[in-house]
Amino acid sequence: MKVARFHAPGDIRVEDAPEPQGDLVIRVRNCSTCGTDNKIYRYGHHHIRPPRVMGHEIAGEVVGTGERVQVIAAIPCGSCPDCVRGRMTVCQNQESMGYHYDGGFAEYMAIPAKVVAVNGVNRVPDGVSFAEASVAEPLACVLNGQELVRVGAGDDVVVMGAGPIGCLHVRLARARGAARVFMVDVNAERLAMAAELVRPDAVFDGDAVEQVLKATGGRGPDVVITAAAAGAAQEQAVRMTARQGRISFFGGLPKDNPMISLDSNLVHYRELTIVGANGSSPAHNAEALRLIASGEVPVADLITHRLPLERVLNGIDLVARGQAIKVTIEP
Structure with missing residues (x-):
């Protein structure tokens, strides 16, 4: 399969990789880009140990069942004092897709068990496209704010x-x-x-x-x-x-x-x-999907560019230059 891996600042490569293994693997249908991807591309990130598959605004189909799902980006531990008090957005043990784990700029992606443990895999409501579902992650952050x-x-x-x-x-x-x-x-x-x-x-x-x-x-x-x-x-x-x-x-x-x-x-x-305001919780992601599905917060028209995985760098560049609203990658 093809993936987009971060190797070093200024060095993201679209390259071949073996399909991932695990209890839950999805066929990525959309993974949208954001300003954070541009910052990682330019400067790296202290939580990323390269090579790492980037991408954290993820929607796709579960391999084997075809179930349509959206995946959280920020992964709280679920057991620290803040998480126990319901403050999952400030979990001190938080990890992230595309940082600590391979993300969604790939044809297939394994979902870590700890994502499932905190209810971080959400069913995409009927009538919501994969592209729209990928925007649930940034909308979840906006909802928290x-x-x-x-x-x-x-x-x-x-x-x-x-x-x-x-x-x-x-x-x-x-x-x-x-x-x-x-x-x-x-x-x-x-x-x-x-x-x-x-x-x-x-x-x-x-x-x-x-x-x-x-x-x-x-x-x-x-x-x-x-x-x-x-x-x-x-x-x-x-x-x-x-x-x-x-x-x-x-x-x-x-x-x-x-x-x-x-x-x-x-x-x-x-x-x-x-x-x-710092990120979102799994509950915010679920609510963001509901807001999209209900039409209370439309997002389809905000997706101004759809690009194949091979053009992920073009997508990041469009975001960096402010020439797009939302760019989504379709592996």
Whole structure:
């Protein structure tokens, strides 16, 4: 079979490999790409011991039964104190598909037993395509983020970042009853492409603080979600958020530049809440599939490119250059 393996930064090879063995093997039908794949390609990752088959947004058919399934990316241990308390997204023993285990950029993939043990293999609902099911993993992360920041009915929400995660945040905020949803990005071309698909109430580019304040009558939004790996976005979020508003630092910052300048008095006097968001739990993946199947969060139109495994590097490049919303690989 063919696989796409990471060997070193800048070195991903599509090559032959023996078909995997195990109690549960799937024929991969779709494995979508994300910005993390680009970061791994460029810089590697401390959890990856090459050679490693990449890909973590996975959907396929169980070999032998044909059952259509979606597979979680982040694998909690299920037994540590955080997992026992239901905090699986912050499991200190967490492992990941495509990092610790071979992932979905392959024709076939073995599912580790520990994935099954934490209910990490979900049946794909009828009417949901494999490509749509592969988007359940990033949607699960978005769902976790919006639960933590308590997006709800009547909220004005600003999503900073017009990539696939930003688009999913816009759609989910609508589904959760937000009154208005605004989108911000410094890339005008990507912002226009995203806005055409997800139809935010307004879009703003560059330093958007004054523009957002004007759009909200000077009050500011109830929720700001920084779906971009940019310290400037986090700093702007603090400056624009309404009194008693909530901020999600959803996008992590580069490890060599993780510091921002924070006006602590704005947090103090406005009674702001700032929360992080890190991945998703198996339950979030199951709920994400339900949201897709019900039509509450459509995702099919966000898949702008479908490529064969041989063109996985083209897909990663499209993501890196912001010229696509969602790229899916079809091995």
